[in-house]
Amino acid sequence: MAVQEALRVVAERIGSLPQPCASCDARERNFCAALSPAEMAEFARTMSEAALPTGGILFHEGAPADHVMNVTSGAVKLFKLLGDGRRQILGFRFAGDFLGLSTGADYVYSAEALGESRVCRFPRRKLDALRERYPNVDRRLLALSIEELAGAQEQLLLLGRKTAEERLVSFLILLSQNQVRRGLVADPITLAMTRSDIADYLGLTIETVSRTFSSLKKKGLIELEDTTHVHLVDRDRLEDLAAGFA
Amino acid sequence: MAVQEALRVVAERIGSLPQPCASCDARERNFCAALSPAEMAEFARTMSEAALPTGGILFHEGAPADHVMNVTSGAVKLFKLLGDGRRQILGFRFAGDFLGLSTGADYVYSAEALGESRVCRFPRRKLDALRERYPNVDRRLLALSIEELAGAQEQLLLLGRKTAEERLVSFLILLSQNQVRRGLVADPITLAMTRSDIADYLGLTIETVSRTFSSLKKKGLIELEDTTHVHLVDRDRLEDLAAGFA
DNA sequence: CGTGACCTTGAAAGCCTTCAACTCGGGTGG
DNA sequence: CCACCCGAGTTGAAGGCTTTCAAGGTCACG
Incomplete structure (x- = not known):
């Protein structure tokens, strides 16, 4: 399947770029804003930036949601598919935006790069550990999540009426x-x-x-x-x- | 305006029912699940349960978002309106469900009772204080918010395709x-x-x-x-x- | 300079809406 | 008591907005 192949390519690229993403801690639209520079530095070790070609897959709906990520450059589209291939794009994410949160074990939508893009990925397990230690992280993620929900609700009005x-x-x-x-x-x-x-x-x-x-x-x-x-x-x-x- | 009138009626009813809502702390779909019984008891003083008639307004889009609430019986619809009156219902909430979170100062949608219903309201300021003291509350609210977002995204697919x-x-x-x-x-x-x-x-x-x-x-x-x-x-x-x- | 991806435009078709009429059940008042 | 009314729901027919099908245009690229 083309999707699986693309995922493998992405995984390889990510593996080849182990350096932390310098821009994350300056961003206002991701969870890093909840961390102090010192905390950020400690956490940076577990992050890695990945380059994605046009059409590169970040993750696919139904795949294990074991990473969250920030877009550091370029743009990304989030989408869901119906059984016969009909597609609904849920939203676009640009440099500085955060994505990948899920309560379940799997991603509930797919994400694909619009053009050549870079994303900063980090393990969900590490994020969970961070949430345990720094309550601000949950507060930050909650604010982001509520904002995202409000945006989705505005889009419901658009699509429905x-x-x-x-x-x-x-x-x-x-x-x-x-x-x-x-x-x-x-x-x-x-x-x-x-x-x-x-x-x-x-x-x-x-x-x-x-x-x-x-x-x-x-x-x-x-x-x-x-x-x-x-x-x-x-x-x-x-x-x-x-x-x-x- | 009919809406303003209804809001006034609701406010009166809420004012007349100062007793805390006993069912909240047993619910799994609201933030109370993050509190221990002792914490809950302490917090219960600031809560009040309100009875709503069919069509009763919980709050209106654009009004100051100074309360959050749990539905304790009946059902509620959340909706947004366009300028010429077209309406999009965002979702329905049933007994045990939580609603009213907002990052901004105002509600971003309206809420109205489907049939005779009861809701347990509490001040947003009090909730904020609770979030400060008990990190579990933010964790809980985040999980609820992410679930709600996933539901909205599923609905985007429905409406769009x-x-x-x-x-x-x-x-x-x-x-x-x-x-x-x-x-x-x-x-x-x-x-x-x-x-x-x-x-x-x-x-x-x-x-x-x-x-x-x-x-x-x-x-x-x-x-x-x-x-x-x-x-x-x-x-x-x-x-x-x-x-x-x- | 051919090829293909992306975009635009035209014409016909289709799904849903709009308009309209009718049914059904509950509440009301003569 | 029952005719009447009204809201909610169903069904039919015509219409419209968007889709589908089709053709042509532009531009980057090999």
Whole structure:
């Protein structure tokens, strides 16, 4: 199976890069923020950074959840599959984001690199030990988890009740906010993902996504420099659309 | 506004019932499980149980999130609204379930009683104090939060990629599992919610929900004793349907 | 310069929604 | 007591938004 093969490749790459990930302790969107520099240094020994090619698999749904990880560069998509191959992307994670927590023994979704990316992995057992020793870690993970839940609930509203146009506009605004959160500009949005990924995130087809981009452009609400760079022309109108004010 | 009026009614009812909720410390699906009986007794003074009529509002999206709560009897629906009134139900909570956590100052969704229900409320400030003193509380809340997130992600797959029939079947199976989790029988499912609630949970209309019930009945996959009691005839086939094996 | 991945656009089809009519059961008031 | 009303649910028919099927365009790459 192609997935198993990819996993093996990833495992090899990870094994070949034993150095700790220097950027983790400076990040605000992962659990490391709960640790002091000294604690961080002690923990760094058990971490390792891995390089992933485009399409590289971080882990697959149903596989033993024995690592958690931070994205240190690039971007990652999280997704679930149905029996006949239909795919739903749950979300995208960018540099500084944390992923991989699970209460059960296995991952409940798959994760794959959008472009060339790097992730900092560490054993779940070590994380559990850390949680025992430093209560702040649980507090931090809880805050992250609640934030993630709120994001998923917003996406439930999108998938259950919004039209194609409202979905795409909501997505663009979310990406814009995401860029601000990462210290980038709000306005020219850079799409790290393909139309296919966008479609699977918004519960649409690539054709509908493409058509909706064209329609928004024709209405003068957005401008497309090229397929990966979007300019939000009428932000207020777009916000209203995303919020469902018909 | 009707909502504000309902909130006022709820507030009055809560104020009139200052006694602690005896069932909380025996529950497995709320944070109380992290406390010893002694700790629980000490904390119980700050709790109060409230009776809610059908349709009673627990809290509204955007209101200050100054309480968390356990459902002690009955059932509750959590939902979000779009600007023009479209509604998406995020989930249902039953006796023993916990709700109301938020990282920000406000609730990010609304909560309303399905039928006559009781909830045990306590101040968020008190909960924060408890988290400071007992690290187990954060651990417990984290586990609950991760479980809730996994449920939301499963629902994203449902809303984004499943057909009407697959959605309804998935919902029935979820309810069945829920009943088992609450110590009830797996098979005759009792629907505590209306067709309208089911529709808003599944991202459909009431007509489609009704038609799909009829269709499943005609196929011999389920039986409807009355509108609120469903018997799963061919469980294996239903499981396959829900998993998207066309 | 051929090839393939990604994207766009058009036309037809389909699943679900919208609109509408009808049934059923419970509560109410004459 | 029972006609009446109303909410909840079911079913039919038409319509619409998105999908499916199909074709063509662009660009990177070997």
